[in-house]
Amino acid sequence: MILRRVQYEAAARAVGPFLAALDDWRQRRRKRPARESPFAPPLESLRALKDMMMVHYLSGRYADGAVPVAWVTSGFPVEMLRTLGYHTVYPENHAAICGVQRIVPALSDAVEAQGYSRDLCSYVRSDLGSLDTGRSPVGRLPRPDLLACCTNICQTVLYWYRDLARRFDVPLVLIDTPFIYGEPAPHQTRYVVDQLEEAIVVSERVAKRPLDREAFSETVRLSREGSDLWGQCLDTARNRPAPWTGVDGFFHLGPVVALRGTEACNAYYRTLLDELKDRVSRGIGGLKGEERHRLLWDNLPVWYATREITTLLGSQGFNFVCTTYTNAWAEASSLIDPANPMESGARSYSQIMLNRDLPNKLRLLERLSREFAVDGAVLHSDRSCKPYSIGQIDLKDRLARDLGIRTLLLEADHNDPRSWASELAANRIGAFMESFS
Amino acid sequence: MTREPYIRRQRDEHGRKSVAVLPVHYPKELLTALDLLAVEVWGPPGAPRSDAAGRIQAYVCSVVRNALAFLASGGADVVDAALFPHTCDSIQQLATLASDFGGWKKPTLTFLHPKDPGRPSARRFLVAELHALAGRLEALAGRRLDPERLTAAIALHDEIDLHRAALLDGRATLPLDDRALYALLRRGEWLWPEEHLAELQAARAKLGTGRPAASIPVLVTGYVPEPSAILEILNGAGAFVAADDYAAVGRRVVRDRRAPATDPWEALADRQLAAPPCPTRVADQGPRMRHLEGLAERSGARGVLVHVVKFCEPELFDVPAIRRTFEARGIPLLYLEGELEAQLSGQAVTRIEAFVEMISGAGGAA
Ligand code: SF4
Numbered sequence: 041m042i043l044r045r046v047q048y049e050a051a052a053r054a055v056g057p058f059l060a061a062l063d064d065w066r067q068r069r070r071k072r073p074a075r076e077s078p079f080a081p082p083l084e085s086l087r088a089l090k091d092m093m094m095v096h097y098l099s100g101r102y103a104d105g106a107v108p109v110a111w112v113t114s115g116f117p118v119e120m121l122r123t124l125g126y127h128t129v130y131p132e133n134h135a136a137i138c139g140v141q142r143i144v145p146a147l148s149d150a151v152e153a154q155g156y157s158r159d160l161c162s163y164v165r166s167d168l169g170s171l172d173t174g175r176s177p178v179g180r181l182p183r184p185d186l187l188a189c190c191t192n193i194c195q196t197v198l199y200w201y202r203d204l205a206r207r208f209d210v211p212l213v214l215i216d217t218p219f220i221y222g223e224p225a226p227h228q229t230r231y232v233v234d235q236l237e238e239a240i241v242v243s244e245r246v247a248k249r250p251l252d253r254e255a256f257s258e259t260v261r262l263s264r265e266g267s268d269l270w271g272q273c274l275d276t277a278r279n280r281p282a283p284w285t286g287v288d289g290f291f292h293l294g295p296v297v298a299l300r301g302t303e304a305c306n307a308y309y310r311t312l313l314d315e316l317k318d319r320v321s322r323g324i325g326g327l328k329g330e331e332r333h334r335l336l337w338d339n340l341p342v343w344y345a346t347r348e349i350t351t352l353l354g355s356q357g358f359n360f361v362c363t364t365y366t367n368a369w370a371e372a373s374s375l376i377d378p379a380n381p382m383e384s385g386a387r388s389y390s391q392i393m394l395n396r397d398l399p400n401k402l403r404l405l406e407r408l409s410r411e412f413a414v415d416g417a418v419l420h421s422d423r424s425c426k427p428y429s430i431g432q433i434d435l436k437d438r439l440a441r442d443l444g445i446r447t448l449l450l451e452a453d454h455n456d457p458r459s460w461a462s463e464l465a466a467n468r469i470g471a472f473m474e475s476f477s
Numbered sequence: 478m479t480r481e482p483y484i485r486r487q488r489d490e491h492g493r494k495s496v497a498v499l500p501v502h503y504p505k506e507l508l509t510a511l512d513l514l515a516v517e518v519w520g521p522p523g524a525p526r527s528d529a530a531g532r533i534q535a536y537v538c539s540v541v542r543n544a545l546a547f548l549a550s551g552g553a554d555v556v557d558a559a560l561f562p563h564t565c566d567s568i569q570q571l572a573t574l575a576s577d578f579g580g581w582k583k584p585t586l587t588f589l590h591p592k593d594p595g596r597p598s599a600r601r602f603l604v605a606e607l608h609a610l611a612g613r614l615e616a617l618a619g620r621r622l623d624p625e626r627l628t629a630a631i632a633l634h635d636e637i638d639l640h641r642a643a644l645l646d647g648r649a650t651l652p653l654d655d656r657a658l659y660a661l662l663r664r665g666e667w668l669w670p671e672e673h674l675a676e677l678q679a680a681r682a683k684l685g686t687g688r689p690a691a692s693i694p695v696l697v698t699g700y701v702p703e704p705s706a707i708l709e710i711l712n713g714a715g716a717f718v719a720a721d722d723y724a725a726v727g728r729r730v731v732r733d734r735r736a737p738a739t740d741p742w743e744a745l746a747d748r749q750l751a752a753p754p755c756p757t758r759v760a761d762q763g764p765r766m767r768h769l770e771g772l773a774e775r776s777g778a779r780g781v782l783v784h785v786v787k788f789c790e791p792e793l794f795d796v797p798a799i800r801r802t803f804e805a806r807g808i809p810l811l812y813l814e815g816e817l818e819a820q821l822s823g824q825a826v827t828r829i830e831a832f833v834e835m836i837s838g839a840g841g842a843a
């Protein structure tokens with residue numbers, strides 16, 4: 041236990057940062073021929089982001105046995121776990137890394153052979169496949185002591201975590217957030233508060249220490265500040281030209297998803313925000329050339345084809361300046377009040393977009409469209425994610441009708457490239473771009 | 478009599494309003510106590526009734542796509558409201574899509590049953606949610622809910638379940654084919670409960686008087702027995718449904734015979750929680766597997782038919798566990814996926830026939 045703790049701390053504080061610095065140095069020395077690309081040079085902060093995530097995953101390899109480890113869904117109110125000293129792992133984030141590396145078909149094949157359907161969410165298939173095959177782009181994930189699941193993004197996560205609980209034979213804490221039609225009823229908020237209390241009891245037992253309520257308030261404050269800083273970063277894209285692309289946002293999302301509630305996360309976003317503001321003041325855009333059209337992206341990224349899609353669009357001066365996906369984390373803990381973390385946390389985590397009705401989503405799409413002055417929207421119809429995708433056909437029509445913007449419904453799967461028809465997508469995107477002329 | 482004239486007759490003769498109810502679990506007792514007729518909408522099967530199905534992507538289950546098409550085509554205009562239980566992500570989205578963006582203009586009711594219902598918080602929430610739904614139903618019915626009537630409704634549905642359980646459990650001694658049995662059981666989806674009870678009582682009198690013509694017992698688990706031709710094919714091949722775990726049928730039969738709590742709300746919550754394990758309520762797989770094993774054991778099933786709707790996540794997530802469970806017991810399993818089509822494909826028919834042939838040989842060991 042002590043040795044393990046030493047390894048964990050060393051990985052987090054010394055080895056990880058050293059390896060990250062070494063990697064940076066190597067990258068800088070390597071003189072790669074500049075890739076033909078429509079994008080402006082990458083943000084300087086990207087290096088810090090990579091370092092941070094590398095250290096997070098590297099230290100994770102030594103976390104089990106050193107500190108309590110929790111596997112957590114992206115929308116879980118993580119602040120309590122953070123305060124109790126858990127090392128948190130986000131299987132969705134890890135699955136996305138598998139998606140970017142295009143190893144999902146192999147991982148999925150492994151679980152399909154056991155009877156898991158290819159129609160199940162590809163994040164689930166990626167994660168379970170990684171467990172079964174031992175393949176992971178990050179080496180290995182630490183074994184969980186606790187599974188923490190919140191249904192505010194979908195019900196799928198509960199099936200997924202229930203499966204994980206069976207595999208690892210560890211407790212599963214659940215925050216079941218009633219879907220909100222209109223406004224939340226008091227008994228629904230009460231239910232979430234009750235579950236938060238229940239979750240704390242289990243999390244304390246597993247961590248073998250009580251929750252320090254003062255420290256908890258401080259984590260909540262940090263979490264809220266992190267969401268706020270992330271929101272400010274996103275807002276810089278209201279400028280014309282936007283200082284980055286929405287796709288950059290997909291990758292810079294890592295800390296607010298995986299490290300929300302830490303000072304390191306917030307420090308990172310302060311640096312990023314400074315850099316983005318600096319770009320704005322100097323008129324530097326995310327695209328090398330003129331930003332002719334500004335687009336909104338709805339739904340998860342197509343992780344394995346993000347570059348393909350954006351390059352195609354970027355080369356014609358189309359830039360994604362906002363996405364509903366990245367915006368979700370600007371909202372995650374935005375309503376939490378450090379003075380009343382339970383009640384306000386229950387409200388905040390229940391009210392994220394995927395847990396609310398379609399008029400709420402339409403209002404969000406319209407607000408983003410107006411505030412970011414977009415003239416087009418691409419709605420990724422994601423066969424893996426039904427809660428995000430059902431309703432998009434109507435939403436697309438309303439955006440076109442009410443705001444007069446051009447819209448494209450693009451069929452794909454966020455993580456499984458077997459559902460991606462590159463040529464067909466290129467044709468559809470091409471036709472979409474032509475409609476602007 | 479088909480549903481629509483029946484609904485009209487209920488209104489004309491008894492002054493009863495009616496509520497279209499989407500799958501799966503809901504507190505029907507509340508509707509009965511308020512003199513509201515529940516009419517369940519399982520798709521309906523067959524081709525979508527209008528173009529509105531095209532407003533939902535083709536990778537979403539046909540139950541939800543057909544339901545939107547049905548509602549939007551005016552198929553349910555005869556009823557007074559629609560109730561959407563929180564069954565899955567897809568129905569949840571359908572509720573807002575149809576009500577907020579077109580397809581359903583009358584009142585929309587929702588019922589959010591808690592997931593992982595064993596926790597104290599879940600029970601408290603369930604009771605509160607039952608009260609909230611009751612309030613909306615009272616407004617629809619135009620009357621207050623009388624606690625005594627609620628107690629009586631609970632007793633009525635308890636009795637219905639008693640008969641349904643008897644018919645399902647004594648299936649091997651009932652001289653009916655599966656299509657007739659399921660037609661009877663599924664009329665409970667829209668008949669006034671007392672009428673359904675009378676039919677069940679009549680059928681129960683036939684228990685022990687014969688056998689189904691087919692002789693190979695199988696356990697069926699899945700969502701809904703549609704297309705119903707599946708039952709004919711099964712019987713024609715020589716097998717019959719000896720144990721049922723369809724979400725639409727057996728998974729809603731409460732077998733808990735404990736004396737009900739004196740407070741009707743607590744009794745109602747108990748009934749909700751006592752239903753067999755169902756993935757749409759995200760019950761743990763352990764109890765569900767034990768339940769299925771029990772069904773197979775008691776019925777002497779020689780094979781298991783897993784019959785799910787394509788793209789149905791709740792059902793699909795349990796399939797690997799079901800496979801493991803019956804593989805360990807050496808009981809052969811056939812997996813069938815459908816889309817509420819009007820007829821079974823030739824390939825599906827051949828697979829069912831080959832499966833029955835396989836389990837009918839030498840004790841059915843695979
Ligand atoms: S991609 Fe969609 S279905 Fe899959 S875990 Fe995320 S929210 Fe749930």
Ligand code: SF4
Nearest residue numbers: 538540565786789790
């Ligand atoms: S078939 Fe499955 S996915 Fe479709 S409505 Fe029913 S439970 Fe939901």
